[in-house]
Amino acid sequence: MRTKTLVAALSTAGVLASAAAVATAPASAHGGGAVRSVDAARLPYARQTDERFQSYQIGFSHLTGGETWKSFDKLGGQPAKNVADAREARAATDLRNRRLRNLTSALAPLYIRYGGTTANNVYFQNDEKPQLDQAPKGFKVVLTRARWKEALDFAAAVNAKVVTSFTISTGVRDSNHGWTPAMAQPWLAYTRSLGRSIYAAELYNEPNAPEYPELPKGYSVDQFGRDYGTFSSFMAKAAPSVKLAGPGNAILGIPGVESIMKPTPEDYASAQPRPHFGIFSYHFYPVLSQRCAPANSPQSIMPDKAFDPEFLARPEVQLLKIRTLRDKFAPYAPIWLTETGGAACGGLQWQPTFLDMFRYLDTQARLAKNGLDAIFTHALISGNNGVIDEKTFDPNASYWSAVLWRKLMSRRVLDAGTNDAGLHLYAHCLQGKRGGVALLALNMKDRTDAVAVKGKAGLYALTGTELQGKTVLLNGKALSIGKNDRLPAMKPRAASGQVELAPYSVNFIALPQANNPACR
Known part of the structure; x- marks a missing residue:
């Protein structure tokens, strides 16, 4: 962009379904606030993007x-x-x-x-x-x-x-x-x-x-x-x-x-x-x-x-x-x-x-x-x-x-509901897994938070050694390009129940057994 010139709404049913699928649980010992609880099986379908989105x-x-x-x-x-x-x-x-x-x-x-x-x-x-x-x-x-x-x-x-x-x-x-x-x-x-x-x-x-x-x-x-x-x-x-x-x-x-x-x-x-x-x-x-x-x-x-x-x-x-x-x-x-x-x-x-x-x-x-x-x-x-x-x-x-x-x-794309202050949550069907759901949880707070899920999950937690640094850690291990310019294996760690979200972290949560009808 140059700077020289500078001086489909969701249906009621969808909103109700989203509210039922994403709820809050009692206060957590981790962040001191209500824990976001997600029933991935009930997240409603929102829309579909281009495959090359x-x-x-x-x-x-x-x-x-x-x-x-x-x-x-x-x-x-x-x-x-x-x-x-x-x-x-x-x-x-x-x-x-x-x-x-x-x-x-x-x-x-x-x-x-x-x-x-x-x-x-x-x-x-x-x-x-x-x-x-x-x-x-x-x-x-x-x-x-x-x-x-x-x-x-x-x-x-x-x-x-x-x-x-x-x-x-x-x-x-x-x-x-x-x-x-x-x-x-x-x-x-x-x-x-x-x-x-x-x-x-x-x-x-x-x-x-x-x-x-x-x-x-x-x-x-x-x-x-x-x-x-x-x-x-x-x-x-x-x-x-x-x-x-x-x-x-x-x-x-x-x-x-x-x-x-x-x-x-x-x-x-x-x-x-x-x-x-x-x-x-x-x-x-x-x-x-x-x-x-x-x-x-x-x-x-x-x-x-x-x-x-x-x-x-x-x-x-x-x-x-x-x-x-x-x-x-x-x-x-x-x-x-x-x-x-x-x-x-x-x-x-x-x-x-x-x-x-x-x-x-x-x-x-x-x-x-x-x-x-x-x-x-x-x-x-x-x-x-x-x-x-x-x-x-x-x-x-x-x-x-x-x-x-x-x-x-x-x-x-699924509807994960409205965003909370400092915690934004989004959901899509999980790539390559029928019925599976992928959550994206952005914890933009200086304290630990959590998302409660059902069933087995795979957590890909991205953190930085410093916010304005280039080093990125996946589940605590620094990511870098390897021999012959190959990418590292980016594997999740097992999680279930209340999934902790580190302060200032980007979290992908894979739920392959969610059995969401919109993802089948």
Whole structure:
């Protein structure tokens, strides 16, 4: 997301069933409060997500080279003077790296979105010659056949389907400033020649947050409608199986800011001619990074506010608005959050640490329950906001929780009831086990809590040696990559009855014998 422009409700029956399945027991000796009691067999079915719900973005600059966000060390811990000062050059990334492929494969199946700001300005060099030293006029970066093939090969190797957007800069516009498939046509043709395909595409990245001269001055909502019409007609002939997504607006969850980020998703959905979105997509960030706003300002957030209920609820508040628009303009279309993370401007300062694991999982679990079909975290690899570090390809803290989500949380979502203060509880059917249930319990308190369950359970308790540290412990043992870049075995410990939740812990509880009818 750029910052230059910044200055199905549950039925009554379902609610009653959820209340019966999740109750409170008398005070526990552990936390001093009521223990959450869960009857996993009676948790009601809520909805179903895409099987590739947990997905990721790889910024286009990883393919072409380009700009990325400066590290906080280089900024001296202070916000940059402006957006340009917060950026620095990035070299293209080697997507053939064994460790990167091994780590990504553990998150499969997934979607990979090759997107971001850089994608708007790509010149596709459709030949086998050495890469041009400079992009032609009207473009900023050059994408060679070899680099695009590497991107497609990477996706195939890790069981990912490809999502992308196309060039929309002045280099592809006609004399009336209309979009043309001057880059999209050879790009798609080359993709087909390799026997590869694109699963879904947006026209371009964030139409409400352009960087001129990327778009002509005065670019209007109706111009978007005309461009999307041209795009739709072209894709119907050139790649009819590709699903078209939009509008892809950039949205910030900061109170009072959304109203100035215009045009809105509704504006674009109402454009004439009317766009037809096969997938209703949007981008969302709850705050600005400390690169672009002081941490103690209303636009950003301090680490001691990471568990603030209003902050954690911001993604859900926005999804409910998007869901209403989807129902109005594209009934029954899937809703995809095609770019999101802890903060715009390259992520929160503590995003690589254990502290951000709570936000990461709470966002996914909330949105899965409330109508989202796929979520694309920005990013898979990055210096600060990636789940994998782009220089070392070592896992950042949230990566380990992403592996457990993929391992345990199936696409079938159950209703675990409302969240308690400091203890958020979510439930899905257990991956690969008929009738089984997986619970996600986030204990965001400085004291031990507990959840009471029936039957045998497997506990995957994630804790950190320190909240703002990268070391993650699974049931007390530090997680790390082993020989030949292999992931460690991530095994549960046996539990039953009252399952203790350590202070500041992320807990996946597998209940394979729950015998929940919705999971059979």
